[in-house]
Amino acid sequence: MSRLPDESDFRSRPSRRGTRPRTKQRPAHEHAVTGMVTGVDRGRYTLLVDEDGPDERVVLAMKARELSRDRVVCGDRVDVVGDASGEKDTLARIVRIGERATVLRRTADDTDPYERIVVANADQLVIVTALANPEPRTGLIDRAVVAAYDAGMDVLLCLTKADLASPDELRGLYEPIGARVVVTHRTADREIVGLDAVRAELAGRTSVLLGHSGVGKSTLVNALVPDAGRATGHVNDVTGRGRHTSTSAVALRLPGDAGAGWVVDTPGIRSFGLAHVQVADVLRGFDDLDEVAAERCPRGCTHLADAPDCALDEWADESDDAAVRDVRHLRLDSFRRLVAARSVSDRD
Numbered sequence: 001m002s003r004l005p006d007e008s009d010f011r012s013r014p015s016r017r018g019t020r021p022r023t024k025q026r027p028a029h030e031h032a033v034t035g036m037v038t039g040v041d042r043g044r045y046t047l048l049v050d051e052d053g054p055d056e057r058v059v060l061a062m063k064a065r066e067l068s069r070d071r072v073v074c075g076d077r078v079d080v081v082g083d084a085s086g087e088k089d090t091l092a093r094i095v096r097i098g099e100r101a102t103v104l105r106r107t108a109d110d111t112d113p114y115e116r117i118v119v120a121n122a123d124q125l126v127i128v129t130a131l132a133n134p135e136p137r138t139g140l141i142d143r144a145v146v147a148a149y150d151a152g153m154d155v156l157l158c159l160t161k162a163d164l165a166s167p168d169e170l171r172g173l174y175e176p177i178g179a180r181v182v183v184t185h186r187t188a189d190r191e192i193v194g195l196d197a198v199r200a201e202l203a204g205r206t207s208v209l210l211g212h213s214g215v216g217k218s219t220l221v222n223a224l225v226p227d228a229g230r231a232t233g234h235v236n237d238v239t240g241r242g243r244h245t246s247t248s249a250v251a252l253r254l255p256g257d258a259g260a261g262w263v264v265d266t267p268g269i270r271s272f273g274l275a276h277v278q279v280a281d282v283l284r285g286f287d288d289l290d291e292v293a294a295e296r297c298p299r300g301c302t303h304l305a306d307a308p309d310c311a312l313d314e315w316a317d318e319s320d321d322a323a324v325r326d327v328r329h330l331r332l333d334s335f336r337r338l339v340a341a342r343s344v345s346d347r348d
């Protein structure tokens, strides 16, 4: 896969002095313990160590000097040394970042010159969209779907405020492209109908929740994780900041037995710059199209509607079954719509 370099690549670049081995052997950190990063706040990392084990504890840590150029993000599995007791006023040191199963990225933009990893090791992106008030914007949903496919994550579309409008149109648009869809609404006595279906989709997984202001994401998070305040209480004690004022991602554990799953709330992240995403990355989200493209498209084919001899159009037309043709056309159109969504600004 081709992609632009990001800050995680800096480590592998040779220094000006070349790749001369260091004279001093680095300590092996044999006594390191592993934790999951649940929050990041101004150089302080909150970790959950020994998750679901007898010594489970929240540990506050900073990065060791050798990692100063590496970014540690929510969801990372890291090794720490030093005082990892989790006692008040202790600070451990992160010495290693575990290999990442998935990376959700966003492109550099005017306010930040680096392409950044936003969350590591998440399984699915939950796009929270209100069916009305505010009106759903498919362009924004498409961009989030592209970000998820690029990251190797599944997509769950959570349609809120079903008391105000029907979910049918959005369901018809996104289910054919492999997104799972759940629908919720709140009753007069503030109960959320559909919450069990949401819980079932989140169970045992790490899910990143994304949503624009006013779509009902906070309502949903509070219902899913009633003790969210307590889960991050340790950080609040130390930094004086709560998750509601934090602008970076925070991982909240779903209530239940061991392995119940995590939701990562992204208060400061409303959408993603996608300039780093290639057509091939989007294509990977569509197994059938990907296979046809690999076998039958000419070299260098862009797969767009104006591409000469793109085999995808022929493939969509060639079934004898009208229903199959319809589905193929829908998927091909969706794929091209997503590719186009990459280059549109979030403000459009």
Ligand SMILES: Nc1nc2c(ncn2[C@@H]2O[C@H](COP(=O)(O)OP(=O)(O)OP(=O)(O)O)[C@@H](O)[C@H]2O)c(=O)[nH]1
Residues within 6 Å of the ligand: 160, 161, 162, 163, 164, 184, 185, 186, 187, 211, 212, 213, 214, 215, 216, 217, 218, 219, 220
């Ligand atoms: N009609 C209706 N309103 C809802 C529903 N869920 C939430 N709301 C309302 O929608 C508004 C926004 O909900 P929040 O949960 O604060 O939305 P948010 O996405 O977290 O928005 P920010 O807090 O601005 O980031 C609130 O006034 C809620 O009471 C629903 O299912 N139906």
